[in-house]
Every structure is written in C-alpha cells, then in structure tokens.
Amino acid sequence: MKNKLTTEQSSSYNNLEKMNTFELLSNINAEDKTVAFAIEKAIPSVEKLVDVIFDKMDKGGRLFYIGAGTSGRLGVLDASECPPTFGVSDNKIIGLIAGGDSALRKAIENAEDDENLAWTDLLKYKITEKDVLIGIAASGTTPYVIGGLEKANKNHIITGCIVCNKNSPLSLAAKYPIELIVGPEFLTGSTRMKAGTAQKLVLNMISTAVMIKLGRVKDNKMVNMQLSNKKLVNRGVLMLMDELNIDQALASKLLEKHQSVKNVLDNYKN
Structure with a gap:
C-alpha cells in the first residue's frame, strides 16, 4: 500500500x-x-x-x-x-x-x-x-x-x-x-x-x-471597483476626497457623472 x-x-x-x-x-x-x-x-x-x-x-x-x-x-x-x-x-x-x-x-x-x-x-x-x-x-x-x-x-x-x-x-x-x-x-x-x-x-x-x-489598482485603492451598493459608493467618494483633496459634494457629483473612481481620476482637472 x-x-x-x-x-x-x-x-x-x-x-x-x-x-x-x-x-x-x-x-x-x-x-x-x-x-x-x-x-x-x-x-x-x-x-x-x-x-x-x-x-x-x-x-x-x-x-x-x-x-x-x-x-x-x-x-x-x-x-x-x-x-x-x-x-x-x-x-x-x-x-x-x-x-x-x-x-x-x-x-x-x-x-x-x-x-x-x-x-x-x-x-x-x-x-x-x-x-x-x-x-x-x-x-x-x-x-x-x-x-x-x-x-x-x-x-x-x-x-x-x-x-x-x-x-x-x-x-x-x-x-x-x-x-x-x-x-x-x-x-x-x-x-x-x-x-x-x-x-x-x-x-x-x-x-x-x-x-x-494589470493596472486595475492605483496606489492601494480599488479604483476600478463596481459601485454596486451604498457602501461602495461611499468608499469611492472617500477615495476621491483623499486623492484629489476635494469636498464630499464635489466627489459625489464627479463619481455620479463618471461612474467609477478611475474614470474620475483620469478626467478630473483641478
């Protein structure tokens, strides 16, 4: 055996x-x-x-x-x-x-x-x-x-x-x-x-x-994550506030417009 x-x-x-x-x-x-x-x-x-x-x-x-x-x-x-x-x-x-x-x-x-x-x-x-x-x-x-x-x-x-x-x-x-x-x-x-x-x-x-x-992450952030619930939307807003040094209202508006953190980062002009 x-x-x-x-x-x-x-x-x-x-x-x-x-x-x-x-x-x-x-x-x-x-x-x-x-x-x-x-x-x-x-x-x-x-x-x-x-x-x-x-x-x-x-x-x-x-x-x-x-x-x-x-x-x-x-x-x-x-x-x-x-x-x-x-x-x-x-x-x-x-x-x-x-x-x-x-x-x-x-x-x-x-x-x-x-x-x-x-x-x-x-x-x-x-x-x-x-x-x-x-x-x-x-x-x-x-x-x-x-x-x-x-x-x-x-x-x-x-x-x-x-x-x-x-x-x-x-x-x-x-x-x-x-x-x-x-x-x-x-x-x-x-x-x-x-x-x-x-x-x-x-x-x-x-x-x-x-x-x-493959470039699906920026720094230590999940910038390509799907915004499929309130928790993830809030996480995305906080990422943008931290990354771009902007307030919550602007971060929320940008995220709603571009539908992903990465898209915002790629298109935002201060």
Missing part, C-alpha cells in the same frame, strides 16, 4: 469529543497559525505562476480555475469576486466546479471522478493557448482536475495547480505547480480546514497580484 497522503494523515490531536469548547477552538487556531508559514515556503512557485498569468492576460488571455468540492468552490469564489473588486469582465477569470453550479451548494455524486468532464466544461468557453488553466485539489489526485490539465497540456495551454501534497499526480501534470504542505488536519482528512484556508489565501495572492500588475 502506498504511503498515506499528508492531507489524509491522522490528526495530531486525539479524543476531540472530550475537549471543551475553549480547547477545541484553541487547538484549531493553533493549527491555523501554521498555514501562512507553509505558504511562505511556496512564494517562489506562486511568483512564477503569477508572472505567466500576467503575461497571458496582458495580451488578452483569460484565467480559468477548475476544481471539485471545497477546492472548486474556492476557485469559483475567487473568480466571482474579481469583477466587483477590480472592474474586469466576468469572462476574464472563470471558475468551474465538477458537477456545475449545483455543486456549489450540494455534492454531485461521482462528478469529480470523471477525467473527461473538465475538458468538456472548458470547451464550452472555447479555451485556447492564449489562456491559463489552474487546477485546484487539496489531495492532488482528483480525476476531474488532472484530466483537465492533461488535455490542456496537449493543447499547448499553460497549466498550474494548487495542491497540499508533495509530488501528487496533479503537480506532475502542471507546468507551474504550487504545493502548500500544511500537514494533517485538526479533524483527520477534513481538507476544508487548513488545506482550504491555504488554497484561499494563495488564490487571493494570485488574483490580487495579477490585477495590480
């Missing part, structure tokens, strides 16, 4: 049901604290993937995420948050989950075991060699994700992955693998915990760094 995957190894904690609430929370937190250090070791790998994504997207390409279960949901989440945060089209960063959107709320039986399904899903978006595909799987063994990357490789599409085991089949399939070795979970095998947290943090890093490099 092969060695057990790190993500499947037994928890360092025993008799969880005998712990009181404070002990449970403290021990989970102690494990969570190790995640950022595991990611730090992987920054050089993340850097390589960010740079190649930027190069492709700067030339008009797109970024795709594929995954199953928690990993798939995290990819869809990151993709869905980029349009409101950075003002990019919702077809620039696309997240796909095994089993389709229904799987975001409810497990779809056997969808992740179909090695041909991801490529079928990707073809619906007419993926090409101008794009980048990232497979997300804590175990690194999910057939849906591996199959998608292998087909992408054959079609000369740049591939990356985010996994939480070393030398997994998915890492071997990806041209730009990212391995986040966070160790056994507090609850044995529950990769929605540390592994999921690590994946979420790295997805944040990838999409945010790429968007900054």
